[in-house]
Amino acid sequence: MAAAASCSTSTRSTGSVVVAASRNSVTSFQRRGPRASGTDSGCSRLVSIAGTRPSVRNGQLLVSTGLPALDQLLGGGLAVGTVLLIEEDKYNIYSPLLFKYFLAEGIVTGHTLLVASAKEDPADILQELPAPLLDDNCKKECDEDICNHKTESNIKMKIAWRYQLLPKMEARPVSSSRFGHYYDVSKRIPQELIEASKWHGFFLPEKISSTLNLEPCSLNHGYIKLLQFIQNIIYEEGFDGSNPQKKQKNILRIGIQNLGSPLWGDDICWTENCDSNHSLTKFLYMLRGLLRSSLSACIITVPTHLIQNKAIIARVTNLSDTVVGLESFIGSEKETNPLYKDYHGLIHIRQIPQLNNLIYDVSDVKDLAFKLKRKLFTIEKPRCCYNLQNRTRLCGLIRV
């Protein structure tokens, strides 16, 4: 370099630069930006936690719900600090599945779990989680897909051959192995994954002894205990930043099952006007306050088909951030509708939050159907299987 040859001091400095460059073996420029690997590199300013990614719209930190199809419909994933409400289907067959997907995703990405239920022991719930499709298989599939695309494109590009020189856009981003995994519903999660994960369970019959005669107060006792439990965990493990965490920051995934059912001690499914009309809404309000000030995401399933007072359903929907409703076809007249014969139910995205945003991120597909296959839970737009040959065309040769 000409500058190097000019004077001794500058030679030494540029010499050291050259030496440093050769040590790095490529360039002395470091790449900035969030990495999904979770290592805290010195140059990146964004906190990178495993299993999260920033939203492309507003930079909000997102976690996966466990179903990549649902993530896409919700605008990339579930925002950290928000509540995902699942309105249960009539016989409660499919909503526990979404609940389990959420928890399984937490285990696979190494998040801490908090499972609360009044019906089943949380340890039993964790035993029944679906097994993740292993990363090597996923990568193998990815590679196969890319190879197929390559061979296909080699055949295709005889005319637009100049485009072959452009860098290839990958069919499936390789980083999806870190955000959003695929699960096999027919298999159980391996025991060692559960043991390696950190989880807290809240089983209501254990925490409340039923023989105590408690005087009624504005909030249900079961809910009070649950809120205290969640608050303790958040404080002790430092999810709200109160204890300075020496180790890597992590997300707390909270799952609450069957909230609002009488097993939690709530009357709203029983009568239309009851004394504890506001218990559930107060609980949700306080829960959201706890979530907003900590690194956590919550999934709740509520049997809204049993709630007698429609106003409570509307309030509960407004108090949650993201609301997804499941409607299964069992026992309804839609079971015999030929439009829906391939599917098991409809999924309604009722609400998507406006977080730090003025516009809604509403998906343009309004009617979506789901199907539980043996290994997979899929969400699709229902295809009209109607025979297209019956359409009339004035200048066509096909006769009706």
Added chain:
Amino acid sequence: MLESLLALGGLVLLRDSVEWEGRSLLKALIKKSALCGEQVHILGCEVSEEEFREGFDSNINSRLVYHDLFRDPLNWSETGETLPGGPLEALRALCRRTDPGPVTIALDSLSWLLLHLPCTTLCQTLHTLSHQDSCHGDSSPGEQVHVLGLLHEELHGPGPLGVLSSLAQTEVTLSGAMGQASAHILYRRPQQRLTHQTQWFSILPDFSLELQGGPPLEPQPYPDPRVPSMDPTTHLTFNLRLSKKEREAKDSLTLPFQFSSEKQQALLCPGLGQATSHIFYEPDAYDDLDQEDPDDDLDV
């Protein structure tokens, strides 16, 4: 499936109505489990003990443990016979029972309990009662607790009925036609799909269950009113059928690429008023068209 109702475990809800009563089915199921050697506990609230035991022979009667809440539900006579604490205490005592072996608990009836106990407490107690086997870590499937609850569905609104259906593992709704009783059974296996079945049956005078194929007379075939079939051809955005006028219009249309005589005439003789087209060509700077024929200097 009706005879294997008890093998399924958990809470079995028997929903009856004024026309089709369920107490005889309850007694038939109790008799079956008593004959299988299980312990049977009965919480009787609606009928007296003598009336309930009527029709059972003595060896079955000796196996039944009857908790009587009918005679003195509020414990006014203050003798040692009735259970202190009322129905809730009786249920909790059943929860706390520690004898091994499979047991059947019959609640006659759940409607009475619903009307006399706070609903959430009842639901929580029922849940504990039907999931008792999870407390004992080494229980085999044969040592399950079966809870049979008789519910008069006309006494309650949709709220309590919906809640109890969601709590129950199996739901049996009694109905019938032409003097023949039928049971519509809805069974929820955990983590699996819902199965349902309709079974025609009759109860013999000694309370044994007899399954039948169908009602004795052929009913008129009518579609199940619960599941009407949908016609997909309604509310379509396109036409399925052509009207007569449309059909004629379609038939008389000439196709664009068919060469008919009219078209030939039109092409050969340009009609009046049809101006012949001229092409005016002006070469621009990039065209290098010469007027000469490039083949001129070929020596062929």
